[in-house]
Amino acid sequence: MSDFSQILGIETSCDETAAAIVVSGQTVRSSVVSSQIELHARFGGVVPEIASRAHVELLTPVVAQAVVEAGMENSDVHAVAATYGPGLIGSLLVGVSAAKALALVWDVPFVGVNHLEGHLYAAFLEEPSLELPLMVLLVSGGHTMLVNMKGPGDYEIIGSTVDDAAGEAYDKVARYLGLGYPGGPIIDELANEGDPTAIDFPRAMRNDGYDFSFSGLKTSVVNHVRKHPDVDAADVAASFQEAVSDVLVAKARRAAKEYGSKGICIGGGVAANSRLREAVLDACVEDGIQGFLPSRAMCTDNAAMIAAAGWYRLHSDGPSRIDLGANPSLSL
Amino acid sequence: MIRVETATAAETQAVAAKLAALAQPGDLLLLLGDLGAGKTAFTQGFGRALGVTQPITSPTFTLAQQYEGTSMRVHHLDVYRLEQLDEVSDLGLPELLDDNAVVLIEWGDAIVPMLPADYLEVRITFGEGDDDRALECTPIGPRWSARKAALQRDLGGSGPC
Numbered sequence: 001m002s003d004f005s006q007i008l009g010i011e012t013s014c015d016e017t018a019a020a021i022v023v024s025g026q027t028v029r030s031s032v033v034s035s036q037i038e039l040h041a042r043f044g045g046v047v048p049e050i051a052s053r054a055h056v057e058l059l060t061p062v063v064a065q066a067v068v069e070a071g072m073e074n075s076d077v078h079a080v081a082a083t084y085g086p087g088l089i090g091s092l093l094v095g096v097s098a099a100k101a102l103a104l105v106w107d108v109p110f111v112g113v114n115h116l117e118g119h120l121y122a123a124f125l126e127e128p129s130l131e132l133p134l135m136v137l138l139v140s141g142g143h144t145m146l147v148n149m150k151g152p153g154d155y156e157i158i159g160s161t162v163d164d165a166a167g168e169a170y171d172k173v174a175r176y177l178g179l180g181y182p183g184g185p186i187i188d189e190l191a192n193e194g195d196p197t198a199i200d201f202p203r204a205m206r207n208d209g210y211d212f213s214f215s216g217l218k219t220s221v222v223n224h225v226r227k228h229p230d231v232d233a234a235d236v237a238a239s240f241q242e243a244v245s246d247v248l249v250a251k252a253r254r255a256a257k258e259y260g261s262k263g264i265c266i267g268g269g270v271a272a273n274s275r276l277r278e279a280v281l282d283a284c285v286e287d288g289i290q291g292f293l294p295s296r297a298m299c300t301d302n303a304a305m306i307a308a309a310g311w312y313r314l315h316s317d318g319p320s321r322i323d324l325g326a327n328p329s330l331s332l
Numbered sequence: 333m334i335r336v337e338t339a340t341a342a343e344t345q346a347v348a349a350k351l352a353a354l355a356q357p358g359d360l361l362l363l364l365g366d367l368g369a370g371k372t373a374f375t376q377g378f379g380r381a382l383g384v385t386q387p388i389t390s391p392t393f394t395l396a397q398q399y400e401g402t403s404m405r406v407h408h409l410d411v412y413r414l415e416q417l418d419e420v421s422d423l424g425l426p427e428l429l430d431d432n433a434v435v436l437i438e439w440g441d442a443i444v445p446m447l448p449a450d451y452l453e454v455r456i457t458f459g460e461g462d463d464d465r466a467l468e469c470t471p472i473g474p475r476w477s478a479r480k481a482a483l484q485r486d487l488g489g490s491g492p493c
Contacts, residue, residue, distance in 0.1 A: 048395060086394070142393035163372055164390045172392075176367050215390070219368030223462045328394055 004078040004109065004314055008066065008102070009307025010059070012095030013087025013115045014141070015051050017058040018303035021070035021077070025121070025311035026128055030069035031304040033297070034058045037182060052090030059098050066303070077106060079319070081310020084112035085330030086142065092326035100322055109319035111310045116332045118305035119267035120149055122298045125308055130292060131262035137252045137280070140268030141167035141182075144212045146252060147332065148259050152312050157332055158255055159210025166244055167270045169214040173221050173240055177233050187237045188273050194238030196275075199224055199231075201243040206250050217243055241275050249279045256289060263290025271299035333470045336487050340463050344370050344456070345377025347467055350486045351452070352381035354479055357404045357432045360425075360448070362440035365456035370465055371438045374456065378436065379406045391438070396423065398433075405433035412439040452476040 003024070011018040020031040036054045067074060082099030085092060096112065103110035119138050124130055136147040136155075144167075145160040164172070167184060174183030179190065201220050204213040221240055225231060256264050264284055270276060277293050284291030298305065313320075338344045351361070361378075363371040376388045383402030391397045391410040399406040407428045425447070428435050440447070450473030457466045469487065471477045 088395070161389060162387050163376075165393060168390060168392050172367055215368075215372060219370075220462075222366070222368035223458075226458070329397065 004311070006072070006076055006078045007307040007311050007314070008063070008077045008080045008099075009113070009303040009305070009310055010063065010080065010082040010095045010099045011115070011118070011301055011303040011306045012055045012059065012091050012098075013083045013085070014091060014301060015054075016301040017055050017062050018301060018306075019059070019063040019066035020303035020307050021066055021072060022125070022304050022307035022311065025308045026125065028125055028304045029071070030066045031297075031302055032062050032066045032069065033300075033302050034062050048088045048090055051088060052094055055091055055094040059094060063098070063102070074106060077102075077108060079103070079109040079111060079310065079314055080106070081111045081113050081307050081313070083115045083118065083306050084320075084324055085327035086115055087326075087328060089326055089328040092328065096324070096326045104322070109314060110322060110324075111314045112320040112324045113306045113309045113313060114330055114332060115301075115306070116143065116145075116147075116330075117313075118309045120147060120155060121152075121308040121312065122267050122302070122305040123265045123292050123294050125304055126294050126298055127292055130265065131290065133259060133261050134292075135252055135256040135259060135261040135264045137248060137264065137266045137271070138268045139166045139248060139266065139270035139276075141165060141171060141270075143268060144214070144248075144270075145332075146210050146255050148255070148261070149265075153316050155332065158259070159212065159251065161212040161214065163213050163215035164218060166212070166214055166248065167268070169218050169240075169244065170270065172218055173236075176222060176225070177236060179233070179237075182269075184270060184273060187241055188275070190234050191238035191241045191275065192234075194232060194234030194236070196238040196242035198235035199239035201239055203243055203247045203250075206247050207254075210251055210255055212247065212251070214244070241273070244270075245273070245276045245279045248276060249283050252280070253283045253287060256287070261289065263292055265292040265294070267294060267299055269300050272296040333468050334483055334487050336467045336469070337459065338465050338467065339461065341370055341373045344373055344465055344467065345380070347487060348374045348377035349381035351454075351469070351483075352378045352434075354482055354486065355382070355404075355434045356475075357434065358429050359434045359475060360429060360451035361434070361436045362444070362447070362451050362453045363436055363438045363456070364441050364453065366458070369456040369458065371456060374454065374467075375406075375408050375436050375438075379408070382406055382434070396428075405431055407431070407433050407435045408438075409435065410438045411443055449473045450475050 171183035
């Protein structure tokens with residue numbers, strides 16, 4: 001079997017249109033991400049129909065750019081990998097359909113990739129020597145989970161959110177405070193000017209199991225602002241962010257101990273949050289384990305991680321069937 | 333309109349469970365209320381009463397979640413991000429209602445003109461204390477109006493129908 005080493009990855013699960021070429025699941029030759037954030041900002045969140053249309057317009061040029069930046073021709077691509085879930089159905093369909101069409105035209109295998117699995121491989125693209133088992137904290141607008149990664153393709157979700165995802169709480173709190181979208185970077189920046197100890201927001205389930213709950217925290221923010229309309233938004237942002245980071249890190253740390261992890265790694269859009277990054281590193285130093293924080297570009301949605309995960313999938317399970325459908329609620 | 337006051341999220345969920353006991357396949361419930369009012373908490377209580385065992389989480393990101401109850405499905409929709417847009421038809425509401433299922437829609441206010449005029453409106457508002465809420469249930473159209481007496485009896489709330 002040829003080794004199908006040069007893989008084109010395509011990612012369109014939410015609001016980023018991305019394509020990348022990765023060699024042997026490890027070497028990123030190109031990674032192009034075209035964000036739609038400005039398109040969605042005036043609505044305070046991703047608008048699915050706008051997202052699907054934008055993917056349709058952007059995907060062809062983004063794929064072409066990824067191939068050119070890799071210094072390749074279309075004929076150098078050995079396989080096409082695309083995210084088939086979880087995500088927004090209309091957006092996923094654009095990427096999956098494009099990937100299948102390219103695979104058929106180029107006569108190469110198509111492989112469907114679980115977006116969450118992609119995030120698990122993101123760290124390895126930047127740090128191939130990461131030791132396993134690894135406790136991965138995946139936090140984004142749609143997901144909040146702790147994954148015990150024992151090996152490539154071998155992982156177990158040990159906890160996830162019972163209500164809102166952490167990133168969703170960021171977006172909703174930012175929208176409630178009238179700060180705009182996306183909530184993560186805006187709150188992160190505003191929090192620099194605030195006092196993280198100003199308001200003692202609740203830490204739901206902090207010391208209890210590995211599941212998360214952020215709905216109550218969101219409600220507490222709303223309650224506090226209703227009662228104190230003159231409160232400094234920077235203090236609210238800083239205290240809210242502190243509460244989120246505190247819970248995430250406390251659980252990741254406790255899980256790493258219980259599962260004998262060699263280190264903690266973070267992924268997903270919220271992993272770009274500066275307070276969370278600082279808190280994870282502090283915890284790892286204190287506990288004497290590895291802490292790995294992928295670059296912000298690798299934490300957020302990108303296609304390099306999809307190409308990498310696709311390479312592993314292709315070599316463990318072979319190509320996907322060409323009738324593989326998009327699955328908006330696919331789980332790990 | 334029937335008004336019920338609750339003092340905890342668990343009480344809100346108990347009210348939701350009573351409503352679930354009256355629900356029939358094809359029913360539509362519109363959940364209205366500000367951020368943090370407890371719309372997802374309500375759906376959790378509603379779904380559990382129908383025998384849903386999976387965790388019911390916020391549908392804001394995926395727009396729609398589907399759960400299997402013992403006698404019917406539960407579709408949980410969130411139009412938070414659609415509210416300014418004319419794309420409700422993409423949700424395929426008629427197909428969902430026709431799926432031996434009850435459909436709950438969060439943030440439905442802005443899409444009322446696009447909905448069939450046959451649903452139960454559940455408006456959740458904040459009270460004095462942090463966890464105090466008032467639930468106002470208003471039947472719109474024939475399906476729920478036919479159950480007014482049962483609603484009044486089972487919710488035991490105040491206010492005329």
